[in-house]
Amino acid sequence: MSKPNDIELILVGDELLKGERSDAHLAWLGRALLQSGVRIARAQAVGDTVEAIAEAVRESAARARVVITTGGLGPTTDDITRDGVAAALGLGLAFDAPTWEAIVAFFAARGREASENNRRQAMFPEGARILGNAQGTAPGFAVESRDLTVFVLPGPPLEMRPIFEAAVRARVAEIFGREPLRVETFRTTGIGESQMVSTLGEAIEKADGYVVSFLPSLVGVDVVLTQAPGAAADAPLESEAARVEKLLRDHLGAKLYEHGERSLAGVVHDLLVRRRETLGVAESLTGGSIGQTLTDIPGASAYFLAGAVTYSDASKRAMLGVAEETLARYGAVSEETCTEMAHGIRRSAGATYGIATTGIAGPTGGTAKKPVGLCYLGLAWEGGCHVKRVRYHGERDAVRRRAAHGALWLLYDHLAAR
Amino acid sequence: MSKPNDIELILVGDELLKGERSDAHLAWLGRALLQSGVRIARAQAVGDTVEAIAEAVRESAARARVVITTGGLGPTTDDITRDGVAAALGLGLAFDAPTWEAIVAFFAARGREASENNRRQAMFPEGARILGNAQGTAPGFAVESRDLTVFVLPGPPLEMRPIFEAAVRARVAEIFGREPLRVETFRTTGIGESQMVSTLGEAIEKADGYVVSFLPSLVGVDVVLTQAPGAAADAPLESEAARVEKLLRDHLGAKLYEHGERSLAGVVHDLLVRRRETLGVAESLTGGSIGQTLTDIPGASAYFLAGAVTYSDASKRAMLGVAEETLARYGAVSEETCTEMAHGIRRSAGATYGIATTGIAGPTGGTAKKPVGLCYLGLAWEGGCHVKRVRYHGERDAVRRRAAHGALWLLYDHLAAR
Numbered sequence: 001m002s003k004p005n006d007i008e009l010i011l012v013g014d015e016l017l018k019g020e021r022s023d024a025h026l027a028w029l030g031r032a033l034l035q036s037g038v039r040i041a042r043a044q045a046v047g048d049t050v051e052a053i054a055e056a057v058r059e060s061a062a063r064a065r066v067v068i069t070t071g072g073l074g075p076t077t078d079d080i081t082r083d084g085v086a087a088a089l090g091l092g093l094a095f096d097a098p099t100w101e102a103i104v105a106f107f108a109a110r111g112r113e114a115s116e117n118n119r120r121q122a123m124f125p126e127g128a129r130i131l132g133n134a135q136g137t138a139p140g141f142a143v144e145s146r147d148l149t150v151f152v153l154p155g156p157p158l159e160m161r162p163i164f165e166a167a168v169r170a171r172v173a174e175i176f177g178r179e180p181l182r183v184e185t186f187r188t189t190g191i192g193e194s195q196m197v198s199t200l201g202e203a204i205e206k207a208d209g210y211v212v213s214f215l216p217s218l219v220g221v222d223v224v225l226t227q228a229p230g231a232a233a234d235a236p237l238e239s240e241a242a243r244v245e246k247l248l249r250d251h252l253g254a255k256l257y258e259h260g261e262r263s264l265a266g267v268v269h270d271l272l273v274r275r276r277e278t279l280g281v282a283e284s285l286t287g288g289s290i291g292q293t294l295t296d297i298p299g300a301s302a303y304f305l306a307g308a309v310t311y312s313d314a315s316k317r318a319m320l321g322v323a324e325e326t327l328a329r330y331g332a333v334s335e336e337t338c339t340e341m342a343h344g345i346r347r348s349a350g351a352t353y354g355i356a357t358t359g360i361a362g363p364t365g366g367t368a369k370k371p372v373g374l375c376y377l378g379l380a381w382e383g384g385c386h387v388k389r390v391r392y393h394g395e396r397d398a399v400r401r402r403a404a405h406g407a408l409w410l411l412y413d414h415l416a417a418r
Numbered sequence: 419m420s421k422p423n424d425i426e427l428i429l430v431g432d433e434l435l436k437g438e439r440s441d442a443h444l445a446w447l448g449r450a451l452l453q454s455g456v457r458i459a460r461a462q463a464v465g466d467t468v469e470a471i472a473e474a475v476r477e478s479a480a481r482a483r484v485v486i487t488t489g490g491l492g493p494t495t496d497d498i499t500r501d502g503v504a505a506a507l508g509l510g511l512a513f514d515a516p517t518w519e520a521i522v523a524f525f526a527a528r529g530r531e532a533s534e535n536n537r538r539q540a541m542f543p544e545g546a547r548i549l550g551n552a553q554g555t556a557p558g559f560a561v562e563s564r565d566l567t568v569f570v571l572p573g574p575p576l577e578m579r580p581i582f583e584a585a586v587r588a589r590v591a592e593i594f595g596r597e598p599l600r601v602e603t604f605r606t607t608g609i610g611e612s613q614m615v616s617t618l619g620e621a622i623e624k625a626d627g628y629v630v631s632f633l634p635s636l637v638g639v640d641v642v643l644t645q646a647p648g649a650a651a652d653a654p655l656e657s658e659a660a661r662v663e664k665l666l667r668d669h670l671g672a673k674l675y676e677h678g679e680r681s682l683a684g685v686v687h688d689l690l691v692r693r694r695e696t697l698g699v700a701e702s703l704t705g706g707s708i709g710q711t712l713t714d715i716p717g718a719s720a721y722f723l724a725g726a727v728t729y730s731d732a733s734k735r736a737m738l739g740v741a742e743e744t745l746a747r748y749g750a751v752s753e754e755t756c757t758e759m760a761h762g763i764r765r766s767a768g769a770t771y772g773i774a775t776t777g778i779a780g781p782t783g784g785t786a787k788k789p790v791g792l793c794y795l796g797l798a799w800e801g802g803c804h805v806k807r808v809r810y811h812g813e814r815d816a817v818r819r820r821a822a823h824g825a826l827w828l829l830y831d832h833l834a835a836r
Binding site: 014015016017018019020021023024026027028029030031032034039040041042043044045046047055056074075076077078107112114115117118156158172178193194195197198201202205211213215216217218222224225265281283285286287289290291292294295296298299300301304305306307308309311312314318319325348349350361362363364384395396397398400 | 428430432433434436437438439440441442444445446447448449450452456458459460461462463464465470474492493494495496525530531533535536552574576603612613616617619623624629632633634635640642644687699701703704705706707708709710712713714716718719722723724725726727728729730732733736744752767768779780781782809812814815816
C-alpha cells in the first residue's frame with residue numbers, strides 16, 4: 001500500500017499554541033530529513049489532550065509512511081503523548097522495568113530521587129521499541145507495523161536531537177532507501193526579494209532538475225535550489241548550479257557572499273583564519289551582537305582578539321581613544337566618530353582589522369538630521385579606513401541586526417576583493 | 419452552528435517543511451490571540467501547492483470559527499495561497515485596481531517599477547475584504563461568511579504583524595466577544611523541571627481556576643498559570659496567583675526573579691534604571707551576548723555604560739587591567755582573573771557594578787583540571803566582589819547562554835537582596 005506522504009510531524013503541547021514557547025523542531029527535522037532525501041509533507045501542532053493527539057496521529061498515519069511526534073513525554077500530568085499515540089494505534093500501555101531502573105539511576109547520580117510522576121515515563125505502548133535518552137529522563141519510542149512507523153520523541157531539543165541521531169535517522173533512511181536530495185544555497189545581501197525576482201527570477205527558476213526558493217530575511221535573500229524529487233537521472237544538476245552561481249556573481253558581485261550553508265560570520269571566520277589575520281570590533285548601537293555572532297563559532301579565538309561595546313561617549317573616549325572634540329563637534333553618530341572607533345579598536349586590540357558601528361537604533365533618540373535608523377559602519381586596516389553611511393528601516397531589533405550584518409559585510413567585501 | 423475549535427492556523431510554505439526557515443508566527447499569534455480570550459486549537463504547516471493549501475483550509479474551516487493563514491502572498495510563482503484559499507471556498511479570483519495602483523506607487527517611491535509578478539498580488543477571491551500592507555507589497559485579505567472567517571496574511575513577520583494589529587485583532591475580539599484570559603507567569607532559574615515538579619508540582623497544580631504549565635528552557639523553568647477557559651466566575655484567581663507566588667518565593671528565594679513577562683535582562687534593566695545605578699560588562703566566553711541582551715531593550719543607555727569582550731589574554735590586560743602575573747599563575751579561566759575582570763570593567767567604565775564571565779565554552783579547550791563547561795561568573799561593586807564557580811553541561815551554545823544568564827542573575831540576586 002502506498003501513501004501520498006513521506007513523513008508527517010506532530011508537535012504536541014499547549015505551550016506551542018498559547019505562544020509560551022516557539023517550536024524549534026520543524027525546521028531542524030525538516031533539514032535533517034532532507035539529508036536522507038525525504039520530506040516532511042505536513043506538520044501539525046496540537047494541544048495536550050489525549051483526543052487531540054490521537055486524532056492527529058490517526059489522520060497523519062492514514063496519509064504518511066512515517067509519523068514523528070515531539071513533546072509531551074515529561075513527568076507532568078499534561079504529558080500524555082504516550083496515551084494519545086497508544087489510543088490512536090489501539091494499543092495498551094505496559095510498564096518497562098529496565099527504563100524505570102535507568103530513570104532511578106539518572107536521579108541517583110544527581111543526588112535526587114525519582115518521583116511517582118517519573119514512573120509514567122516508563123510506560124510504553126505494547127510492542128514499542130524504546131529509544132534511550134542519555135540526556136534526560138524521558139525515553140522516546142517507536143511503534144512499527146508493515147506500512148507505518150511512528151517515532152515518539154521528547155520535546156526538549158537537547159533530548160530530542162541525540163535520539164534522532166542515534167535511532168531515527170538511520171531507520172528512516174532504511175525505510176525510504178532514497179538518495180539524499182541535492183541542495184544548493186546561495187546567500188546574498190543588499191538586494192530585496194522583489195528586485196531579485198524581477199531581474200533574475202526567470203533565469204534562475206528555469207534551473208533544470210531543481211525547485212527554486214527565494215528566502216528573504218532581514219539581512220538578505222537566500223536563493224535555494226532543491227533537487228526536484230522527481231528530477232530526471234540525467235538532469236544537469238552540477239552545471240545548472242554553476243550557471244546560477246555565475247548569474248548571481250555577474251549581477252551581484254560581493255553581494256553574493258556564500259555558496260553553501262555558512263552564515264556571513266562563518267564566511268568571515270574562515271577567511272580570517274586562512275589568512276592568519278585578526279579582528280577587533282567596536283560596537284555602539286549593535287551592543288555586542290557582532291562579537292556574539294562571531295564567537296558563536298568554535299575557534300573564533302584564532303582571529304577575534306577583542307570587542308569594545310562603547311555605549312556611552314565616555315567609553316568611546318576611554319576604550320577607543322575617540323577625541324572629545326570629535327564627539328562634541330560631530331556627535332557620536334557621525335562618520336568622524338565611526339572612523340576613530342574603527343581605528344581605535346584596531347590599535348588597542350593590536351589587530352589586522354577593526355570594524356565599528358554607531359547609529360540610532362530607536363525607537364527614540366532620532367532627530368530631523370539624524371533619524372532613527374541612521375548608521376555608520378566602519379572598517380579600518382593598516383593605512384586605511386572605509387566608512388559607509390546607511391539608513392535602515394524597521395524597528396529597533398531590525399536596525400541593530402542589519403547594522404551588525406552590514407558591518408561584517410564591509411569586512412567581507414574588503415577580504416573578498418584581495 | 420457551533421464548531422469545536424475557536425481558531426486554527428495554517429502556515430504556508432515549503433521553506434518551513436524543508437527547514438529553510440523557522441516559523442515565527444505560531445508563538446506570536448498564540449500569545450496575541452490569548453489576549454482576546456481565544457485560543458489557537460490547532461496549527462498546520464503545509465507546502466506550496468494549491469491542493470495542499472485548499473485541503474488544509476477545508477479541514478480547518480470545518481472545525482474552526484476562524485481560520486488564519488500566513489505566507490504565500492509574495493510575488494513569486496510558488497506564492498499561491500490566494501489560489502488555494504479561493505479553491506477551498508469555491509470562489510474565483512478578481513483583479514483589484516486600487517491595490518495594483520498602491521503596489522505601483524510603492525515601487526515608484528523606491529525608484530523601481532512593479533513587475534508582472536507583482537500583478538498577481540492584486541488578485542483576490544471574489545468578495546474578499548482587502549487588508550492593506552504599508553510595510554510591503556503583499557496585502558492580506560479576509561473572506562467572511564456567517565459561521566466562518568478566513569484571514570489570509572503575508573509571511574514576513576514585519577508585514578504580518580501590523581496587518582494583524584490593524585485589521586485582525588479587533589475583528590476576532592468582536593466575533594468571539596470574550597474576556598481576555600488571565601495569564602500569570604513566574605520565571606525561575608537554578609532549579610530543574612523534575613525537581614520543581616516533584617517538590618512543588620502538586621501544590622501549584624491545584625491552583626483553582628487555572629491550567630498550569632511548567633516550561634523548562636536552557637536557563638530555567640517558567641511556571642505559567644493560564645485561566646481555564648471554563649473557570650467558574652467566582653474562581654479565586656487573584657488569591658491563587660498570590661498563593662503560588664508565595665510558595666515559589668518561600669522555596670526558591672531570588673531564584674524566582676520575575677512574576678510577569680520580563681526577561682531577566684528586563685528585570686535587571688528596570689532595577690538599575692530605578693536605582694540610578696550603572697553597569698559595565700566584561701565578557702570572555704560569552705563573547706558579547708550579555709551586552710547584546712541588555713541593549714536589546716530600548717533605554718539601556720540609561721545604565722549600560724560599556725562592555726569589553728576580552729577574548730585574548732592581551733585584551734584582558736589592556737582593556738581590563740588584569741595583571742600579567744594573575745594570567746600566568748592562575749590562567750584566564752580562574753577565580754582570580756574573573757575577579758580582576760569584574761573590578762577592571764567597573765573601574766574603566768566608571769560604573770556602579772561590573773560583571774564578568776570567563777570559562778571554557780567548548781567543544782575544544784578543556785583539560786582534566788579545567789573541563790569544557792567550567793565557568794567563573796563575577797560581580798564587583800564598590801568595596802566588594804563575588805565570584806561563583808559553575809560547571810555547565812551541554813554544547814557550546816548552551817554553555818554560553820547559561821553563563822550569560824548566570825552572570826546577570828548574580829547581579830539580580832545582589833540587587834534584590836538590598
